[in-house]
Amino acid sequence: MHTDVGQKGEGSDYHFSAMEILNLYGTQKSISHIRNIQDSPAEAKQLMVRLTRGASRQPSSGSQETFWRNLLQHLLTLRGWVFTCVEPSTCYQVFTESLLCSGQEANIQLASQLLTSSL
Numbered sequence: 001m002h003t004d005v006g007q008k009g010e011g012s013d014y015h016f017s018a019m020e021i022l023n024l025y026g027t028q029k030s031i032s033h034i035r036n037i038q039d040s041p042a043e044a045k046q047l048m049v050r051l052t053r054g055a056s057r058q059p060s061s062g063s064q065e066t067f068w069r070n071l072l073q074h075l076l077t078l079r080g081w082v083f084t085c086v087e088p089s090t091c092y093q094v095f096t097e098s099l100l101c102s103g104q105e106a107n108i109q110l111a112s113q114l115l116t117s118s119l
Contacts (some may be wrong), residue, residue: 039085
C-alpha cells in the first residue's frame with residue numbers, strides 16, 4: 001500500500017489500496033464503486049459509516065484501543081488518497097459515533113478521550 005497520505009490519488013493504485021483497506025474491515029467495494037463516489041461527500045461519508053460500524057462488529061485480536069486507533073488512521077488514509085471531498089472532521093465524527101454506538105464501555109471511554117483531547 002502507499003504511504004504518502006497527503007497526496008490525492010488519481011491513479012488506480014490509490015483506488016486499489018483503498019479497496020484493500022475497506023476489505024480489511026469486511027466492507028467489500030469495487031474499484032469502480034470507489035471511483036464513482038470519490039467526489040461525493042455524502043456517499044463517501046456513508047461508506048465510512050458502513051466501514052466503521054461493520055468494523056465494530058468484527059472480533060479483533062489484540063488491544064481494542066489499538067484496533068480503533070488503526071481504524072481511525074485508515075479512515076484518514078482513505079480520505080487522503082481518494083475521498084478528499086470529505087473534511088477530516090467528518091472522519092473524526094464518523095469514528096466517534098461508531099465508538100459510541102458500539103455500546104462497549106472501553107470504546108465509549110476512547111470516544112470521550114477523542115472528544116476531550118487528540119489521539
